Amino acid sequence: MDTGGSSESPIETKKGKSKTPRKTKDSVLKQKSPAEFFAENKNIAGFDNVSVKRVMFDSIANSDLWFHGYGLHCFVALNVHTYGRCVDIWSYLPGKSLYTTVRELVENALDSAEAISELPVVEVMIEEIGRSKFNSMIGLTDLDRVDAELYDDFETVKAREKRLAKEARNQEIQAKNAALGKKVKEPAAAKGIRGRGEASFYRVICKDNGRGMPHDDIPNMFGRVLSGTKYGLKQTRGKYGLGAKMALIWSKMSTGLPIEISSSMKGQNYFSFCRLDIDIHRNIPHIHLHEKRDNKERWHGAEIQVVIEGNWTTYRSKILHYMRQMAVITPYAQFLFKFVSDASDKNVTISFARRTDVMPPVPPETKYHPSAVDLLLIKRLIAETSKQNLLQFLQHEFVNLGKSYAERLIGEMGPDFSTKMPVKSLTSQQIVRIHQLFRQAKFDDPSGDCLSPAGEYNLRLGIIKELHPDMVATYSGSAQVFEGHPFIVEAGVSVGGKDVKQGLNIFRFANRIPLLFEQGADVVTRTALKRINWNSYKINQTQDKIGVFVSIVSTKIPFKGTGKEYIGDDIKEIASAVKTSVQQCCVQLKAKIVRKIQAREQQERKRNLSKYIPDATGAIYDVLQEMARSHAAKRKRYEGEDAELLKKVSVRSITKETLSEKLAQHVEQVDYEMALEYATHSGVKEEPREPIYIQSLEAEKQFIDFHCPIFVFRLFQ
């Protein structure tokens, strides 16, 4: 009989004995530790390591280079997209990790200093480590290459010839251009093919003056994924208990080196030193050294040191941009950033000085809002509460739930519930009922008391210091709520400035963290691009240099993903608050812009009018002379007759009307209205105010010579 040999039926051996069915590989149940999961999915935490390189198709298709350059261990896949004659090559190279490591350490440093209300001082150093140095650090002998073709930076004879010919051609073009007096581009440094095996290891050190860590907690804080002190309902930069561990996981994966932590808390006479790595499979710290050392200097804070593979060349500007934006949103902190390399021309030292001692208050921890909890959370709160009965539980574990409202809610829950019933005795169904009611009932919105926004002052200060704009307006909205979580949006809009490109320059901050990636999908970008009618505020969206700064703080920032890169556009409360805040800034700016336009127009008209200064001078001179003549005629009349009256003969006031009339008569293109307007703006009133008694003809001349330039100056200043 044919058994069919189906995979479901036991396999018959030749001797007719049955064998235990062999399970296919993918049906074996496995577990993964959180550390393993994040090691395999580093990209969700911002440790993406895929690089994309666009290459001319022709230049690689028939070339050995293709196979040598990308065909070995670095090659992952050839992207199916072709762009004209180019293809994208996706390769597994250390990418964003250096940036994310710096970011995670800096944010921890700031959280730590702010938690003890200490004005933060954060020092970051990235030291480039060449391959030889790295090898000697790990005790690996530096070997010379034997089989050169084995390496991904190997250049075939053909490829070398081609490159040299191209370089020679370029030089020739440059020389020709120079001879023709054309602009000559700086020749690019002779590239060759840069080996990916060159220096790409970095020691990252971040030191702060924060609160430090308790000695015994350090291993778990750094060696156990998803462990941290920032899980409560509180506005902090950190949230997931992941960042520092990801830096360690990446260091373990790329260099195999452990992380080193030095830390001391205020008043401690020792500091803790801990060197550890992480047991990825068990998600537990693997401690190499953990000891207390003498703290002679009595410093407090932490210094974290980690060695990772990375990419400074590509991420240099992102890292510096991040530090710069951090300085904008944290002007009360002092940052020192250093990049140190063996090639001293690559070294970078930047310090961002503290610009204010005004620090936002430490955000307090708050309780959950009834509309923001789910079933699991209610169960957890019940398990953790110290309150005995249902009424006390509702009153004390949630915000905006007073005694009488809690009693009304319990009444509404049904006959099975009572205020005095022990909260720990609630059944699963009863908890579902509470949850349902929390969803349906009305509650006052949570207040923003638990939030600590950067403050309009700090925002404005940061913008002015970093961008030197021509104009800036800021706005701080009141607390609002999404899904039971309070949030505050603050915004700043600037026009003009240093190093600002034309069009919209968007700066996003969430819980005082600058967000630099995934800009296109972010609520701030979308709002600025699509929902603000810039023209109506007299701002030209494409020509003006516009800075849009939006800072959102909340006990829960609805980031998309754990990488904290952007806030989606799908929460309507946030989208609308962002729009209002930006609009409010624009309204303020519009008033300034209108004033500026008017001043510019007036300036312009004056500039135009200044062409007529000589004519105007003549006209004014005429007016004054006329006055002097009439004065002289009077003098003549009284001379020898009435000495007393003669003494009183004065030069009468010149009025702006007289002046304007004369100007209009004598100055081409200036009519009476215009002259009057100018005379008024220029402050020409009655001149001279007091009668002037001129005793001689010489004095008359002096009067004219003195007053004529004054009028001209007033008119055209």
Ligand SMILES: Nc1ncnc2c1ncn2[C@@H]1O[C@H](COP(=O)(O)OP(=O)(O)OP(=O)(O)O)[C@@H](O)[C@H]1O
């Ligand atoms: N420089 C530091 N000073 C004091 N404590 C620190 C410092 N760095 C880390 N910690 C402690 O280690 C914990 C874990 O840090 P980690 O960066 O892994 O996560 P997190 O900051 O809590 O959250 P997130 O993953 O969102 O950044 C922190 O919650 C904090 O208690």
